[in-house]
Amino acid sequence: MEPQAEKPGEADGVRVTPQLLKSCSGEFALDSILLLKLRGLGLVDLGCLGACLGLEWLDLSGNALTQLGPLASLRQLAVLNVANNRLTGLEPLAACENLQNLNAAGNLLATPGQLQCLAGLRSLEHLRLRDPLARLSNPLCASPSYGAVVRELLPGLKVIDGERVTGRGSEFYQLCRDLDSSLRPSSSPGPSVAEAQPWVEPGYWETWPTRSSSILQEACRQFQDTLQECHELDRQAQDSLAQAQQALSSAGTASSFVF
Template identity: 25%
Template sequence: MSSKRNSSSAGKKNGASSAGAAASAVPAVQITPDLVKRTTGEYDLEMVQWLDLSNRGIRKIECLSNCISMIDLCLSGNRIRHVEGLEALICLQRLDLSSNKISRIGKCKKFWMLRIVCCANAGLETLQALQHLDLRGNQITNVDDVRSLSQLSNLKHFYLKDYSGDNANPACNHPAYHIVVTKCLKHLEILDGESLNLRQCMADVILDRVQADPEAAKPLPHQRWCAAADWALPSVEATVDDALQDSIGGLQEALKSCAEASREADRLLRQMGDPAGEGPMNG
């Protein structure tokens, strides 16, 4: 099974890469009413709804003004450099201009009924009904050219490269390519084969998985560092009373000591002045 898939993908790549070579190898063909009739089998050009002129070496889009009922136009793999001559295709729903030589998304007239467009590098900014635009395999170098398509409110599908990255325009290498395109084309659903809704869902899932714990993100409760300290001042009256009591107690002790000293002094004086004390000395 894997070998079959590899061979199949290789065949697709080889087919896409050989489209430009095939276009250059084919002699240049000019679009004429007769060519359109022979290709579609329709006699009346107004009845033509599908036209495939891929890989014909066509250099210019012309002679399609009478194909007012055309729904699907394929001009891929040619040598077209400019998008023009499509003003009358008011019912056009699909336009394939992939693998051409278009280098800028230039100006063109309005396609009021255009719904689906596949082109490689074209001026399509006035196609108000455009729903599908494929610009793979061309030479668009400036990603800002996509801004000219910002008014296409019906544009749903847009391609500048394959989903695998092959057949990419040089503009796809710009680091902001995806951001610029999705910002300019706000109603886009598919970009380069990738569903934008699915891409956003995957991004949301990834963000949900890496989202921080909301509890951990909460700030810590506010608390003063000295909230537990006792800031109550002692009573002033109690402090004075204690001081007085201490002073009185000290004074009483001092008076007591003084009284004892006075009594001792009196005793010593009496002993010194007692004549009885001298009697034994005289006898």
């Protein structure tokens, strides 16, 4: 049996071209593109993507990329998804000075040293190198000290692999755990004869002891601060959505840019 002929572009993969960018974005000028979704297109070469100087949000997940060279010129880029590719390095991202959120799960990053290029990105707060739900990871994630090493290398991170590691959220969570532990009476030996027992210990619902008042007050204060911060973030999100909807409506397109 003769081997089947390869489809055009199947052997070499797909290269980013101006025509591809314009068809995916609906924009006529490359430097006018702000949001771009190029997921699962079989990309092996980013081509002219570096010409999209105004790009702020980029999804390149599910391709066959081995390097990110053209991204070095994208100084406005804030959100980047390069999950599920074949990357062995992230060096070009060192020039993306506004990068805030990076998803690089499912690549070939083998050592923490390959993350050193991100150390100068002061705005970078969210980093994902593994995604258990999608079964994506990197070889460096197999190390028992992976989390600690990444936190030491990139101390400005607030969220690693979807888990908050610094900031008010994590502090409040730990405070709640301490509060819960302080409210539970020490366990006492159970009766020698089996008998019905209440599902909570005596005094569990009574007034909290005086010794815990300072912890409780601090917990309530931080909860109120966190709640206020959530309200402010919600307001900002609503404003951003309204502006995006207005911009899309004026452009006459109805594209989706959700990762």
